[in-house]
Amino acid sequence: MNACALELAGERVLLLAQKALYWPAARTLMVADIHFGKAASFRALGVPVPRGTTSENLAALDALLGGYDIARIVFLGDFLHAKAAQAPATLQAMLAWRRRHAHLELLLVRGNHDVRAGDPSALLDITLVDEPFRCGPFALCHHPGLAGEAYVIAGHVHPVYQLRSGRESLRLPCFVVGARRAILPAFGAFTGGHALIPEDTDRLYLVAEELIFPIEIR
Template sequence: MTSHLPIELEQTELWLLAEKAIYWPAQQALLIADIHFGKAAAYRRLGQPVPHGTTQANLQRLDALLARYPCKQLIFLGDFLHAPESQTPATLDQLHDWRATHAELTITLIRGNHDRRAGDPPTSLGMNVVPEPLLLGPFALQHEADPHPSHHVLAGHLHPAFRLNGRGRQNLRLPCFCIGDRLSLLPAFGSFTGTMTVTAEDRWQIYVVGDGEVWPLKRSAPIRPGICP
């Protein structure tokens, strides 16, 4: 077990990170899915008692990854902002302060369903905002988990997690990477997001994330190309 686990996909080395992201060494790129900035703020505006500090926590986790791995580009696979209500002065000020500390970093956002509703981030954040898919090397970088005719899809959106069953009624649901023949899923990076449970019957190669580690679960059947649970 390790805090990052190298795999080969489409003859390309990718590192699955325990922080629920992918590092692509050859591109010096960090791939992040579903960070959902401002989600807690949006819920508070609806009168829901949710925790403070999630934006800062997510930014601190990003900082730690950017310090650990040499990155020329940071690519968000959709759902950067959660909702129109997320664009509060407090959230945007934190994002601008963070961006100022990484002024030379190329940042790309591939629009997801929440981005289309929330609106693009302010241009002052200096991000390239593009529709899906973004074709890079052998991969189609997307938000939605839809097959691509010529490229292996790396997508977010579904927030996959796997349930580990213990004795009696004890169980633990952990975020996971789902690697398929032509379509693969990243777990949600955001610290305030839900999950969708996947099972061994879904026929992914599943890599579970927990306690600062990444480890593979044994796959008992071939992956069905292009099928999303």
């Protein structure tokens, strides 16, 4: 299946195989750690990494916009990777995408990379907020460790889970859903992953290609 439906803080949400969360009642898509311009940042340092990751990220957003009724996208931090991500070519690609989706509300909950990279261009018409940002029963954050009364939805960690079968192993991105917080996998096309040790109340939902599925970790 390409989506898992579950209830968080009394609200029905969908965990999507495209590594995003969709909140139907609010027509809101949430993505974490898209890291626009990360490849450009590495190339600026002389590291020969592939081009086209910005276009890949935008195409992934387009696919979701074509499949769901979305009025708002919330970026849960690390929208830009570094100051070098403000490169003209990266900005022009993002502006062309924004013009095609001028009706969309875009909101960025600033993350640690955003602080270093600086705010995105005002031409992108993105509302900028600091964490935690209250939205209905949720506290939308970049860092998952923030405590409070609201249910936290966050990113930052880039969680992956290592499947093992004999001598074979495979690292897959995953959603980590706990009693007080949910952590989204990194959405960006050029991001690594961190093998998270689940807490006792956590449920994991692994992403493999176009599939998402829960896994028993006890």
